[in-house]
Amino acid sequence: MKKLMTTSVLAMMVAGPVAADLVFPSLSYRTGPFAAGGIPFADGYADYFTLLNERDGGIGGVMANVIECETAYNTEKGVECYESTKDQGALVYQPLSTGITYQLIPKAEADGIPLHTMGYGRTSAKNGTVFRHTFNYPVNYWDGASVGVQHFLDQSGGSLEGKKITLLHFNGAYGKEPIPTLEALSEKHGFELNTIAIDYPGQEQKSQWLQIRRERPDYVLFWGWGVMNQVAVQEAANIRFPMENFMGIWWSGSENDVIPAGDAATGYKALAFHNVGTDYPIFDDIQQYVVDAGKAAGAGDQIGTVLYNRGMYAAFLAAEAAKDAQAASGQAEITPAAMRDAMEALEITAAEMEAAGIPNFGPEFAVSCENHGGDGLAGVAQWDASAGTWSLIDDFRPADADVVGPLIMADSMAFAEENGITPGCS
Amino acid sequence: MFYREAGDFKVSYKDDSQTFPIAFDRFRYYAVIAVAFLIIPFVINDYWANAVFVPFLIYAIAAIGLNILTGYCGQVSLGTGGFMACGAYACYKLMTAFPDVNIMIHVLISGGITAAVVTLFGLPSLRIKGFYLAVATLAAQFFLIWLFNKVSWFYNYSASGQINAPDRFVAGVQVTGPETEAWAKYLICLVFVVGCAWLARNLTRGSVGRKWMAIRDMDIAAEIIGVNPLTTKLSAFAISGFFVGISGALFFAVYLGSAEAGDSFGITKSFLVLFMIIIGGLGSIFGSFAGAAFMVLLPVLLKNVLVGGLGWDTALAAHLEFVIVGGLIVFFLIVEPHGLARLWLLTKEKLRLWPFPH
Numbered sequence: 001m002k003k004l005m006t007t008s009v010l011a012m013m014v015a016g017p018v019a020a021d022l023v024f025p026s027l028s029y030r031t032g033p034f035a036a037g038g039i040p041f042a043d044g045y046a047d048y049f050t051l052l053n054e055r056d057g058g059i060g061g062v063m064a065n066v067i068e069c070e071t072a073y074n075t076e077k078g079v080e081c082y083e084s085t086k087d088q089g090a091l092v093y094q095p096l097s098t099g100i101t102y103q104l105i106p107k108a109e110a111d112g113i114p115l116h117t118m119g120y121g122r123t124s125a126k127n128g129t130v131f132r133h134t135f136n137y138p139v140n141y142w143d144g145a146s147v148g149v150q151h152f153l154d155q156s157g158g159s160l161e162g163k164k165i166t167l168l169h170f171n172g173a174y175g176k177e178p179i180p181t182l183e184a185l186s187e188k189h190g191f192e193l194n195t196i197a198i199d200y201p202g203q204e205q206k207s208q209w210l211q212i213r214r215e216r217p218d219y220v221l222f223w224g225w226g227v228m229n230q231v232a233v234q235e236a237a238n239i240r241f242p243m244e245n246f247m248g249i250w251w252s253g254s255e256n257d258v259i260p261a262g263d264a265a266t267g268y269k270a271l272a273f274h275n276v277g278t279d280y281p282i283f284d285d286i287q288q289y290v291v292d293a294g295k296a297a298g299a300g301d302q303i304g305t306v307l308y309n310r311g312m313y314a315a316f317l318a319a320e321a322a323k324d325a326q327a328a329s330g331q332a333e334i335t336p337a338a339m340r341d342a343m344e345a346l347e348i349t350a351a352e353m354e355a356a357g358i359p360n361f362g363p364e365f366a367v368s369c370e371n372h373g374g375d376g377l378a379g380v381a382q383w384d385a386s387a388g389t390w391s392l393i394d395d396f397r398p399a400d401a402d403v404v405g406p407l408i409m410a411d412s413m414a415f416a417e418e419n420g421i422t423p424g425c426s
Numbered sequence: 427m428f429y430r431e432a433g434d435f436k437v438s439y440k441d442d443s444q445t446f447p448i449a450f451d452r453f454r455y456y457a458v459i460a461v462a463f464l465i466i467p468f469v470i471n472d473y474w475a476n477a478v479f480v481p482f483l484i485y486a487i488a489a490i491g492l493n494i495l496t497g498y499c500g501q502v503s504l505g506t507g508g509f510m511a512c513g514a515y516a517c518y519k520l521m522t523a524f525p526d527v528n529i530m531i532h533v534l535i536s537g538g539i540t541a542a543v544v545t546l547f548g549l550p551s552l553r554i555k556g557f558y559l560a561v562a563t564l565a566a567q568f569f570l571i572w573l574f575n576k577v578s579w580f581y582n583y584s585a586s587g588q589i590n591a592p593d594r595f596v597a598g599v600q601v602t603g604p605e606t607e608a609w610a611k612y613l614i615c616l617v618f619v620v621g622c623a624w625l626a627r628n629l630t631r632g633s634v635g636r637k638w639m640a641i642r643d644m645d646i647a648a649e650i651i652g653v654n655p656l657t658t659k660l661s662a663f664a665i666s667g668f669f670v671g672i673s674g675a676l677f678f679a680v681y682l683g684s685a686e687a688g689d690s691f692g693i694t695k696s697f698l699v700l701f702m703i704i705i706g707g708l709g710s711i712f713g714s715f716a717g718a719a720f721m722v723l724l725p726v727l728l729k730n731v732l733v734g735g736l737g738w739d740t741a742l743a744a745h746l747e748f749v750i751v752g753g754l755i756v757f758f759l760i761v762e763p764h765g766l767a768r769l770w771l772l773t774k775e776k777l778r779l780w781p782f783p784h
Contacts, residue, residue, distance in 0.1 A: 030740060070740040075690055079682065080726060083476045084734075098586070099588075099689045102686075106604035172688050173586040177586055200688050418592060419590075
C-alpha cells in the first residue's frame with residue numbers, strides 16, 4: 001500500500017500540462033505484433049499536422065498538437081491513453097483498433113468527444129442517429145466485403161453461382177465484422193461461403209492454408225492485420241494459390257505485407273479507399289517542411305507507403321473538419337462538440353483535396369446525421385513485385401446498398417435497444 | 427521502534443491468533459482501510475480510477491485467486507486468463523438474461539460458475555503435477571478462449587463477437603456502463619477486494635489452508651497424515667476459481683465495459699497474473715497486492731515519467747518500459763526470490779529494531 005501511495009504521488013507530479021492548442025490524440029502502436037501497421041499510420045498522421053503547423057501556422061492560426069500515446073494494440077492501454085488525454089482538450093480520437101473502438105464508443109458518447117474510425121471499428125456506427133459521436137467515413141468493412149464480392153463477380157464474368165469464396169480472417173471483432181454481409185451476399189449471388197479463423201497473432205497459418213488447399217475455393221477474401229498478413233501472402237504463394245483470386249481488406253494491403261513473399265506476391269489484390277503512391281504535390285511540401293526540417297515522426301522512412309498515406313488521409317479529414325468547425329463557430333479555438341457537429345456536416349470535394357495538395361486522392365463524399373459513414377466507395381489495388389508498387393486496378397465504386405443498408409439498420413437498432421438510446425438527430 | 431510486541435499483552439487465545447497480532451500493524455491496517463474507503467473516493471477522478479486503482483484492485487483479486495491455487499496449494503496454473511474470461515462471459519450472460527437482479531449478485535454467481543469450471547479442469551491435478559499440470563491448464567486456457575469465440579450463444583449472437591456491459595445500478599448508483607462515476611467504479615471493486623482478501627486470509631490460516639499447504643509441501647506425507655488429496659486439491663481449484671471468476675466479471679463489467687475473449691483474456695493475461703504472484707510472493711495475501719501493484723502501476727508510472735515528464739518518443743519509452751520492468755523483475759528475484767512480501771517482512775524486522783540494531 002505504501003508503494004501504491006508513493007507511486008500515486010509521483011505519477012500525479014509528472015502528469016502532463018494542459019495545452020491550449022487543437023489537440024489531436026494519436027493512439028498509436030509502435031510496439032507489439034501490429035507495429036508494422038501502426039508505425040506508418042502514426043507517422044503519416046503526425047507528419048500531416050506537423051506540415052500544417054510548419055507551412056500554414058497551424059489550422060486557422062491555432063497550432064495542432066498531436067499527443068501520441070502508445071497502446072500496443074492493447075485495450076487496457078487504450079483505456080489508459082484515452083483517460084490520460086481526454087482532459088487535455090482532445091478533439092477527436094482515432095484508435096486504429098477495432099477492440100479499442102468498441103471500448104471507446106460508449107465512453108466517447110458519455111464524454112461528448114467524437115470518435116473517427118476510418119475504415120474500421122463498428123460498421124453499424126454508420127447510422128448516426130444511434131451512434132451520435134462515432135463516425136466511420138469514408139468507408140466501412142461491410143462496404144469492403146461488398147465491393148470485394150463485386151470485383152470477384154466481374155472477374156468471373158458476372159455470375160458467382162456455384163463458386164466458393166473463403167473468408168480468411170483474424171479471430172476477433174475485426175475479422176468477424178464482414179461475416180454477416182458475406183452471408184447475405186452469398187444468398188444473393190449463390191456462392192458458397194466458408195470462414196477460416198486465424199488466431200492472434202497469426203504467425204503460424206499452415207493448418208488454415210491446408211484447409212484452403214483441400215477446399216479449393218475460387219476466391220479468398222482476407223481480413224488480417226500485422227504480422228499475419230505477410231504470413232498469409234507467403235503461405236498463399238507456397239501452395240501456389242492464384243494471387244489474382246486472393247484479395248485482402250485495405251488493412252492487408254501495404255508494402256510490409258507483400259515484400260517478404262518476393263516475386264510470388266505479384267498479383268495479390270487489396271481493397272483501397274484512397275489512392276496510392278507519392279505522385280502528389282503534398283509530398284514535396286512534406287519533404288521541404290517536415291523531413292528536411294528534421295521534424296518527421298518516427299524514423300521518417302515510411303513516407304509514401306500505403307499506410308503512411310492512410311494516416312495522412314485520416315489527418316487530412318480531421319483537419320478539414322476542424323477548419324469547418326472554426327468557420328461554423330467563428331472561433332479559432334474549438335470544442336469537441338463543435339468538432340462533432342463539423343464532422344457530421346463534413347463534405348470532401350475535389351477542390352478541397354486539390355487545395356490540400358492531394359488531388360483525386362480519395363473519392364468525394366458527404367456525411368450527414370443519418371449517414372456517419374460517407375458514401376462507402378472502395379476500389380481495388382494490385383501489387384506488382386517487380387516494380388515494387390501498388391496500383392489501383394478497379395475504380396472506386398459503391399457497395400451493394402440493398403444488402404449493407406438493412407444490415408446496418410438492424411445492428412444499430414439492436415444496439416439502440418440494448419442501451420436504451422432513442423434514435424434521433426437533435 | 428516500529429512493529430514492536432513489547433507491552434502488547436494478549437489475554438485471550440482470540441487476541442493471540444488475530445490476523446495482525448502487533449498493535450502497530452493493526453492500526454496501520456485500519457488506517458489503510460480508512461483511507462481507501464473514506465478519503466480516496468472523494469478525491470478520485472476518471473484517470474486515477476480507470477488507469478490505476480480499478481485495474482490494480484481487480485488484478486489483486488485475480489492474484490489472490492491464483493495465489494491460493496499456486497502459492498498455497500502448489501498447483502501450477504496457466505489458465506487464469508481463460509478462467510477470467512469464464513467469469514466475464516458468465517457475468518455478461520447473467521446481466522443480459524436477468525437484468526433486474528443486482529449486479530453484485532451476478533458477480534458472485536459468476537465466481538461460482540467459474541469455480542465449477544475450474545474444478546472440472548482441476549480434475550487432472552489428481553494424477554499429474556508440476557509441469558504436466560501446467561500444460562493441462564494451458565489447454566484449458568486455449569480451449570476456453572476458443573469456446574467463447576466459437577459458440578455465438580456466449581456473446582448473444584452479436585456480429586463482432588464483442589460483449590458489452592449494459593448499465594447496472596447498485597442502490598441507485600450506476601456501477602457499470604460509460605456514465606459510471608469514478609468513485610462508484612472504485613468503491614464496488616474495493617468492496618469486492620476487501621471481501622475477497624478477508625475471506626482468503628481467513629481460509630488460508632484455518633484448517634482448509636493448512637491442508638492446502640500440507641499438499642503443497644509434500645503430497646504423499648500429507649496423504650499419510652490424513653489429508654484427502656481429492657477434496658483438498660479440488661477445493662483449492664474451486665476457491666481459486668471463485669476469486670478469479672469474480673475478478674474476470676469485474677474486469678469486464680466495471681473496468682473495460684466491453685471485452686473480447688482472445689483480446690482481453692489471452693495467454694498473456696495468464697502470464698501476467700502468474701508474474702504478479704511470483705514477484706509479489708507465493709503463499710501470501712499481501713504478496714498478491716504487492717505483485718498486482720508492481721505489474722499494473724509500474725508501467726503506468728514509467729509511461730508518465732518517460733513520455734509525460736521527459737517528453738520521450740512513445741515507441742522508445744514503450745520499449746524501455748519492457749527493459750526496465752524486466753530488469754526489475756530479475757533484480758527482485760535475485761535479491762529476494764520469495765518476492766516482495768518477503769522483502770516487506772524483512773523490512774518490518776529491521777524497522778522493529780531501528781534505530782538501535784544491537
